[in-house]
Amino acid sequence: MIRVLVVDDEALVRTGFRHILEAADDIEVVAAVPGGQAVRAVRESRPDVVLLDIRMPDVDGLTVLAEVRMLPDSPVVAMLTTFDMDEYVAAALRSGAAGFLLKDTDPDQLPYLVRDLAAGGAVLSSKVTRTVVDSYLADGPREEAGRLVSRLSERERAVLVLVAEGLPNADIGVRMHLSTGTVKDHVSALFTKLEVGSRVQAALLAERAGLLAAFRDRGSG
Structure with a gap:
């Protein structure tokens, strides 16, 4: 329940x-x-x-x-x-x-x-x-957002993109062929590296850094 x-x-x-x-x-x-x-x-x-x-x-x-x-x-x-x-x-x-x-x-x-x-x-x-x-995205330099995102591994960046799409951990695990526990560990790690406290903050920071656009372009290329 x-x-x-x-x-x-x-x-x-x-x-x-x-x-x-x-x-x-x-x-x-x-x-x-x-x-x-x-x-x-x-x-x-x-x-x-x-x-x-x-x-x-x-x-x-x-x-x-x-x-x-x-x-x-x-x-x-x-x-x-x-x-x-x-x-x-x-x-x-x-x-x-x-x-x-x-x-x-x-x-x-x-x-x-x-x-x-x-x-x-x-x-x-x-x-x-x-x-x-x-308004949220404009609060802070994009360069700082890019610096924080650059701390992430490639897999953490992929997890972050799916977090930004609103997917819960179980669905991210299915999409990336990972266990829910492993996804949870990745989310915890990227929170620490991005210095954020919620999935929404992480998603908006990724948007500010241009990460989501980069992944969309990669997917369409």
Whole structure:
């Protein structure tokens, strides 16, 4: 079972997410709480995935994200937002969020996205504007991104490209004929070499460095 914690200031949103997710046989919503109770709920319920509202009146979602990320064996955290372009999104990605979802995500898709998060995938809502991503990519010189990517082995670069495509470790293993454990080791190594804390950060850094375009060109050549 995938254990999920829903954090949102609106009771209606919490209830809706609980009903949608618990309709899936492999997902259990272990708690659904407002922001002020989030960190304690993570400690007590030990979820695999946290869906965290990015804007709450009682506590800043980014503050909660930072506190959760500091916990031992911290869960995967995806941010929830009602906006297709939110000034807090880039900050959330830099703080280690595994992605973000709009609250009006198709209910049929929500369990699949949670499964991807639990499996180590990166989730970015299809409605997120390119402006948000470009803002992140522009934050820092491309030369620095290229220097960090140059630390990677050829296999690590190939893994990074598949991470950037949003594939979880198991699917990367199938694609590259590697065990899931080996893929996990490669992902951990490239996180260290790239000095990032999440798959989304790694993917965006690879984009900034031009790695994804290089692999696309190689594939078409």
